[in-house]
Amino acid sequence: MSGHGAPIPMISTACGPLTGTAEVPGDKSISHRSLILGAMAVGETTIEGLLEGQDVLDTAKAMRAFGAEVTELGGGKWSVHGVGVGGFAEPDGVIDCGNSGTGVRLIMGAMATCPITATFTGDASLNGRPMARVTDPLALFGCQAVGRSGGRLPMTLVGAADPVPVRYVVPVPSAQVKSAVLLAGLNAPGQTVVIEAEATRDHTERMLAGFGAEISVEQTDEGRVITLIGQPELKPQHIEVPRDPSSAAFPVCAALIVPGSDVLVPGIGLNPTRAGLFTTLREMGADLTYENERTEGGEPVADLRARFSPYLKGIEVPPARAASMIDEYPVLSVVASYATGQTVMRGVKELRVKESDRIDAMAKGLRANGVEVEEGPDWWIVTGRGHGNVAGGATCASQLDHRIAMSFLILGMASQDPVQVDDGGPIATSFPIFEPLMAALGAQVSRT
Secondary structure (H helix, E strand, C coil), rough: ECEEEECCEEEEEECCCCCEEEEEEEEEHHHHHHHHHHHHHHEEEECCCCCCHHHHHHHHHHHCCCCCEEEECCCCCEEEEEEEECCCCCCCCCEEEECCCHHHHHHHHHHHHCCCCEECCCCCCHCCCCCCHHHHHHHHCCEEEEEEECCEEEECCCCCCCCCCCEEEECCCHHHHHHHHHHHHHCCCEEEEEEEECCCCHHHHHHHHHHCCCEEEECCCCHHHEEEEECCCCCCCCEECCCCCCHHHHHHEEEEEEECCCEEEEEEEECCCCHHHHHHHHHHCCCCEEECCCEEEEEEEEEEECCCCCCEEEECCCHHHHHCCHHHHHHHCCCCCCCCEEEEEEECCCHCCCCCCHHHHHHHHHCCCCCCEEEEECCCEECCCECCCECCCCCEEECHHHHHHHHHHHCCCCCCEEECCCHHHHHCCCCCHHHHHHHHHHHEEEEC
16 A cells, blocks of 8 residues: 555656756755744744645644644745744644654654654554654653654654753764754753764754754764754744755656756755765766756755766765765666666665665665666665666566655666556655656656
8 A cells, every 4th residue: 555545556668858847846855844943933934845745745734733823825835833942732633744754753853842742653654664763862852752662653752841952973874863853952951962973964954043043063073063052032934945856866867868868957956965966976977967056045056957878887886975865876776777887885774764675675676677786784786787778577666665666667767668666656755746747858657
């Protein structure tokens, strides 16, 4: 079953050149944070370009349950009347976060230092994912969590009535964990300090500063040290959400492997903590250029132009780059299948605990389509077959994971035989316009 209904089998067939403009949705990470911080500000925050995928809609619903007034105005415009830091009301029902690990972990952080109790659940995929990585540091503030074995949802959190500030070293690079601790620190007195050995996406830090929080970032021998002064009054903002680089990855990668393609993807956020995929593709020899580079809402933005690249070469992706492209490894492995030589990806154990075990899911599906894959606990290697030599012909399990489903549909756009996925339903969680957008470019993707 799909997380939001009956399975939707889909098939992708080799197509002619992909051409035109791909206007992908707003950035999912920034969309989640806009709603949550808007709900924690005093007054009205307005948002333009919000991603209206199911993950973000579930976060909007959760903010309403905590007492914020969240209104859809149409055309990607939203209004959030916040309740202030520490002002969350106790929700009447269970908070259902659907498929969204980002949503549930950030919301848990935001409520952890409020004197309220809330119960969280999600779909089958989310309920199988580990939450202890967030609830353990939240316990340091005084928050209590009771869930299923292995720290899994459904889970009830009892927020700290008298929270204390925390100094926390993030054990594994994770923007979700870092952000949850920072959001919890908003309603704790004094300084909350988060230390990360490797930089992860910094949207939370940028946005907290924009909302008026007193936050500083310093690079030290310990790593990246983030210091937040608790109990500010957050000021409402007008936020223009840049387009999502993780969604842009799919039309960009499709253009690189489909002969004759030339696709422009405008207005993509190029925050350096998110743009690792595009750097990697260029190192592989991709014809990928940045046009009209600019800054919007404190985030670097550019238009990306991707053209068919028949001479892609496998490379070793630096492990230090993993945090900046962790969600893009599945579709990178598709591009690697059409390159020559080996593409080596290390330091990626985080992929094992995403919406699915993404290394396992991609390895099984690629092998079924004639691509050689080796894997270990935190690494995998794809041996490319070169342009035109990927057999295809298999049905792949999406494992309730939107990025796995989309990645295999991209694979089928240049393979010798069509590629099918057993369930494309989860795609709606992050990229609800994937099918019509790809069809407008010339892709042959259909529901079966």
